[in-house]
Amino acid sequence: MSALPTASRAAVLRKFKEPLAIEEVPIPAEIEPGAALVRIEACSICGTDVHLWQGSLSLKVNLPVIIGHEMVGRVMTVGSGVDRDSVGNELRVGNRILYTHTACGKCYFCTTARKPTLCDNRRAYMYENMERYPYLLGGFSEYGYVMPDAGRIRVPDGVSSELASLSSCALRSVMNALSQVGAIEPSDVVVIQGAGPLGLLAAANVRVRGACKVIVIGSPASRLQLAAEFGADLCIPVDTTTPAERLEQVLAVTSGRGADIVMEFTGVPAAFTEGLQLARKGGRYLVVGQLGEGKFEFQPSLIVKKNLTIFGSFSGDARSYSLALEFINAQQHNFPFEKMITGRYKLDDVNVAMERMKNFQEIKPVILV
Amino acid sequence: MSALPTASRAAVLRKFKEPLAIEEVPIPAEIEPGAALVRIEACSICGTDVHLWQGSLSLKVNLPVIIGHEMVGRVMTVGSGVDRDSVGNELRVGNRILYTHTACGKCYFCTTARKPTLCDNRRAYMYENMERYPYLLGGFSEYGYVMPDAGRIRVPDGVSSELASLSSCALRSVMNALSQVGAIEPSDVVVIQGAGPLGLLAAANVRVRGACKVIVIGSPASRLQLAAEFGADLCIPVDTTTPAERLEQVLAVTSGRGADIVMEFTGVPAAFTEGLQLARKGGRYLVVGQLGEGKFEFQPSLIVKKNLTIFGSFSGDARSYSLALEFINAQQHNFPFEKMITGRYKLDDVNVAMERMKNFQEIKPVILV
């Protein structure tokens, strides 16, 4: 291995809402056991990056931070004991990995509840002060530090780094959520609320899993056209219809019963009540997008009288990342994933990309470092 | 079989909120194939009876009706083809049965969704005009007509008719709900919201199924004392504590995590939000009592961030009634079920019983016809 530089250029947020500054950040000389250092190749932008930048997240952020958390990097140096990725694949210097938040493997949620996504000791990227060791805990950076307990999954050779970064936050959340909802029968009609990255990736998934009909509710029209390419049989615009009209359309294709499965990826509280109405009696409702603090009016008898089962799903674990990469590897020629990457930016242009993401001019821009 | 009389005395509601009148109602001469006629021995009173009487149900009621739907009767005459109960036990004239709403066995919900409680063609007792054949579709009556598709389960010899009537509406709803929620591990802490009949029966069930700790939240104090006899390890009065105090008590016995399983049997909308807060991350929430039309404020992100699974459960099918009778048969000496029967009334005193039920002076009064 050739000698590493001592500093990495990275996009640093020092004050909420202000532009990110490209700074020189130290590359840690010491790599802890279980940790690794990577040369970042791609890091796509997520809505959460924008929320953090704008200071509107409810989570604690220790400014200054390096933003970006959907990063794919090539392993440059590894700490002792690193020879496998998080799902058992061989891992060597030179391999590309998708890496992510930590799971301790030792808390109640990791071992007893078997839900590592709920780990009590979770540490996530882009929330920690970049002036302290190990500095490089964000994705818009030349180099990145893979924390000892951080998940890391080898990227299959046939998957580009920019597509792999899609498999991070967005696709792994979809894979994790779908694993919870149980089997989809070939007779099942599935309604997907939301045509953002998660909604589109969910549509492709549900199509691959053999649903009878995939219905996507979302906006704008251009996004719904994309949804059709991602497997939707029926697209219902949310901006030009009433809830009653949407319900009518769903009933029309379900013998008047409603959808067997509804999946929410909108982030809009009102979608929750609408989802309950779109589901048939005895149906399943998967809720993923409801992450805000907002409250709204709701009639809980819908859940009882319709005998619904509701699954809340949050984030994903190593297994979900692995499933995401396998999915994108197998399906990359069946769906136009590359159309989700609406822009490619150099690190120096990160503020342009962030601004456009904030203004809904992008689906998934990617920083190619 | 000795000759049957031609009329049955029964409690008829002709106008909402007015007292029930004891009238002579025709006993149908013709028993349809699959139907039966019974001499009713006991019919307990349910909160729904009071709501129907008061005209506050959202369901359609074709006045005049015979009220009562938790009835146990002795078979007097059977229609052709009746030789088994709904779960395959031999059934003969002279046997006692618990009988209930119909399930057609042929609709999408009966066959494909495998949820007969959601049957599209459901007919329930006490909603149909008693001036039309087969007249005797209510429980506060000397005789009752078992509809061809009505569930009917033989009452085990060791179970009294008054205890069997408890197994109707209340206990079968609990059994049906618990079947949906999955296994309870010996380490699970279960919170039960509500100390009414369903809450008490759920507490006994959860105790029998080996939960680590059973916590009942309810009121008044006397009801909580009863909850302790029905298996509660910890009883939290809902009338003298705040939601924050109740949460604190639950956290104190769950290593700060919250309950593994929460079950709602209150009918109070605010309980729904409180239940979400009492559940641990990755926990399960069973919702049964939310049947009203009321709406309230709610923060759906709790479901997502805590990765909760919510099960709405409504009513019960033949299987649930059978489980209920088996449960009460096996456990009748381990829990003071008879204490739930707070009053015994003759048919002529049905208005006294209903009035007292309305005023919360009873748990489960029973009409012994």
Add this chain to the structure above:
Amino acid sequence: MSALPTASRAAVLRKFKEPLAIEEVPIPAEIEPGAALVRIEACSICGTDVHLWQGSLSLKVNLPVIIGHEMVGRVMTVGSGVDRDSVGNELRVGNRILYTHTACGKCYFCTTARKPTLCDNRRAYMYENMERYPYLLGGFSEYGYVMPDAGRIRVPDGVSSELASLSSCALRSVMNALSQVGAIEPSDVVVIQGAGPLGLLAAANVRVRGACKVIVIGSPASRLQLAAEFGADLCIPVDTTTPAERLEQVLAVTSGRGADIVMEFTGVPAAFTEGLQLARKGGRYLVVGQLGEGKFEFQPSLIVKKNLTIFGSFSGDARSYSLALEFINAQQHNFPFEKMITGRYKLDDVNVAMERMKNFQEIKPVILV
């Protein structure tokens, strides 16, 4: 409705192993409540038909019988109360239906165990004496009698009668079995043992449900070529390889772990042990084809040490038939189902068809009555 004839031509078996005789069989004048009379349009031939003919079934057969049990007919007359099929679709004279064995809806297995395929009172077609009312209980016949408790599912307009008959015995068994095995993840490698009709239909199903890789083990070569058209990524000939070689091939595409799910549709006892070896640790094994009386040597520690879950699946219920028809309706242009119909015969040529089926010269011949 124009007047019905008084007799139906049908293929009658009077003595095992002797040729079937085309006889005139009475058309019942009385149609019981819940029953129906159909003009049969197609009835495919199943291996069981051959076994019954040869007298090698372990089930009781009351000779003389009309053979054939995979029949699709057009409704001519209905008994009282018939206005819906078994899953709730409207049903009228003139509609085509797939119809099948009975489920009583009232025994322990129908109601409590929720497995109507295990009904205690099951009556199947082609086992009852055709000299007694209602005579027409077999499929190789111009007319057929749909028993009151027999499942009957409307055939979608877009599905031909000959394809619908495929959805009977063979495809409904596959749908029922797959419903038991749980969700298939996009990373799952599935091995299918057997390239007969069930194996081929299972391959198509597993492909539609999004498995990562579908491997079919079977013979002869021509059948494996068909398996590839039904979705197999890898076909392993069973006649020119050893079990060790087959295991090696499966390990080679599963990172040395073995298949996530193995499904058996062979009828060969030795396949059971091989299936246990092909499955990975923690894998699932679905067993469908093992219906013979044969015993063989077996090492049960494989189940324990590999922590396998094994699902035995038998027959199918109304739900499975409905799923089968929906599947074939949706997928008929994606897989060459018509290639499974290797021969079309008139009723008068039934012995030619049966003889060829016996000699493995057919996959699914169909009698077009």
Add this chain to the structure above:
Amino acid sequence: MSALPTASRAAVLRKFKEPLAIEEVPIPAEIEPGAALVRIEACSICGTDVHLWQGSLSLKVNLPVIIGHEMVGRVMTVGSGVDRDSVGNELRVGNRILYTHTACGKCYFCTTARKPTLCDNRRAYMYENMERYPYLLGGFSEYGYVMPDAGRIRVPDGVSSELASLSSCALRSVMNALSQVGAIEPSDVVVIQGAGPLGLLAAANVRVRGACKVIVIGSPASRLQLAAEFGADLCIPVDTTTPAERLEQVLAVTSGRGADIVMEFTGVPAAFTEGLQLARKGGRYLVVGQLGEGKFEFQPSLIVKKNLTIFGSFSGDARSYSLALEFINAQQHNFPFEKMITGRYKLDDVNVAMERMKNFQEIKPVILV
């Protein structure tokens, strides 16, 4: 902490079938990160210890080894990073722990299959050469070394060390197995095959989980008397009855249907076939004891025709140990667990204890070091 000695007395096996020798074994000076050193307080004897001693295990054993693997110790020294047990409880020097085989947390089985019991990198106690660092990898020893990836669970204060050692191998296997089999309904009749430690602990578990009836099949008579104290309603001696007689007894208490759930803890291959016969149609069969290499005759059609689900279960993970300790803590006054500890021996008397265990004169003897 007072200074540790430099050597530990331990029972070393140098040659199969020869008596164990009490030797002085080095106490490692260096404790790896994540590891710990304990003063062993109790180590019960398992059948596997005897098999290893006799050289009849199929697993690789690197002689010389320290035998014993069900050990409970008090933490003396910890490696860096050790402050929690494997399920998140605080862990300090002075606490007692039950500790066990390793799970790496990084292989396919730990992360993706979510079955850490199947870990690819599993290291178990008593199989590694005691002449190499860290020497103390067996339980019949004064001191023990807790490997970095070894599971370790704090023993609740109210549970004695000798009862805690029961919760090791035997009870954790039962807890792990029962978690796989799903919910037990109050109507379920459960047959337990085997009255050894696992069978007895399973009986207590099934009783606590609310089964309708618990039937234990085993021998000798004294063991069945104990089974009755551990919750069995009906005990059937295996040595004085035929399989047909046992089946008849099970059918007699299950309305002729067979058991809802059968659980095998015998180690006898013939029990597997008998278990399939004792289960009802649609029943569940949990297989735990089949660990030998033996083969036997078997009729796989039983699985298909009865639509059985079979669960193989092996070992247990940190979660299972935690459940085991919680179970014994909660139930220690409800069942006579102490009667399972049929002998207490000093380390110097280990050969007496092993000899008696070999001769079936003990249930669970314990070495109190």
